[in-house]
Amino acid sequence: MRSIKAIIFDFDGLLMDTETTLLECWRYEWRQYGLELDPTTFFADHGGDVSAEHYRRLAEAVGPDFDLELSRTRRLAYRDELHAGLGLREGIEHWLTEARDSGLSCAVASSSPRSWVTGLLGGVDRLDPFTTLAFGDEVPEHKPAPDVYLLALDRLGLDPSEAVAVEDSPHGVAAAKAAGLACIAIPHPHVDPARFPHADLLLRSAADLTLPAALARLAAQRRELTTPEG
Structure with a gap:
């Protein structure tokens, strides 16, 4: 060398x-609907933003009553709380x-x-x-x-x-x-x-x-x- x-x-x-805070804010959001996120399929094998895919999976699990804007606002607010102590x-x-x-x-x-x-x-x-x-x-x-x-x-x-x-x-x-x-x-x-x-x-x-x-x-x-x- x-x-x-x-x-x-x-x-x-x-x-x-931020990998833990990312997982935790999504886990929090799934639990708002009485659901549990599967962490074994959560992390992508590539860099970049995969939020759209995560929202697609959540919307599919929740069904037709899913409100994307409400979910996004709530999840990001919780993520920011987690980041405040990071x-x-x-x-x-x-x-x-x-x-x-x-x-x-x-x-x-x-x-x-x-x-x-x-x-x-x-x-x-x-x-x-x-x-x-x-x-x-x-x-x-x-x-x-x-x-x-x-x-x-x-x-x-x-x-x-x-x-x-x-x-x-x-x-x-x-x-x-x-x-x-x-x-x-x-x-x-x-x-x-x-x-x-x-x-x-x-x-x-x-x-x-x-x-x-x-x-x-x-x-x-x-x-x-x-x-x-x-």
């Missing part, structure tokens, strides 16, 4: 656990500090739109650590396509070998790898860690290792893969 100059973070589920995921604050102290740039590469990411990060006063931002509404294809990572690399002015991605989902890892990046996976709470065979390093939490230790372990593992047997 070349000397690492930047860490590129996913946003949803990685920097902030901070960075465990260990992420330390990684951002360690990146700064190590002279590494921090970037975000998210399939979500700019307003979503900047609104939530700005709400916890954590936009400043990121020198580069790339969003799903700026690229043709969402993850697992590599587009948003390629945009982030272009804005950083770096080769893929000079950056490391950090992801929480299998399709995010696929996007990072397709862009040529080494990838650390920190699965969000609603995905099976066994679904990350292509991650270069798998952690339960950013609190498991310091960022320098994680990068050192990543480098050691990649050296093992490229060192010819004697």
Whole structure:
């Protein structure tokens, strides 16, 4: 590996656990009709907004009396209540500090739109650590396509070998790898860690290792893969 100059973070589920708040606000809305949401089919295997599909399923379950505007207003109000108490995921604050102290740039590469990411990060006063931002509404294809990572690399002015991605989902890892990046996976709470065979390093939490230790372990593992047997 070349000397690492930047860490590129996913946003949803990685920097902030918006995957849990997303699930909970939809679960809340299903329960308004005496129904239970099936979490095993809830999360998509791609980035981007799938609200229309979720509403289609809910409307189908409720029947002809379903009021889309009422449902949307109520669900979003509850989601905003959940977000009011949401901070960075465990260990992420330390990684951002360690990146700064190590002279590494921090970037975000998210399939979500700019307003979503900047609104939530700005709400916890954590936009400043990121020198580069790339969003799903700026690229043709969402993850697992590599587009948003390629945009982030272009804005950083770096080769893929000079950056490391950090992801929480299998399709995010696929996007990072397709862009040529080494990838650390920190699965969000609603995905099976066994679904990350292509991650270069798998952690339960950013609190498991310091960022320098994680990068050192990543480098050691990649050296093992490229060192010819004697």
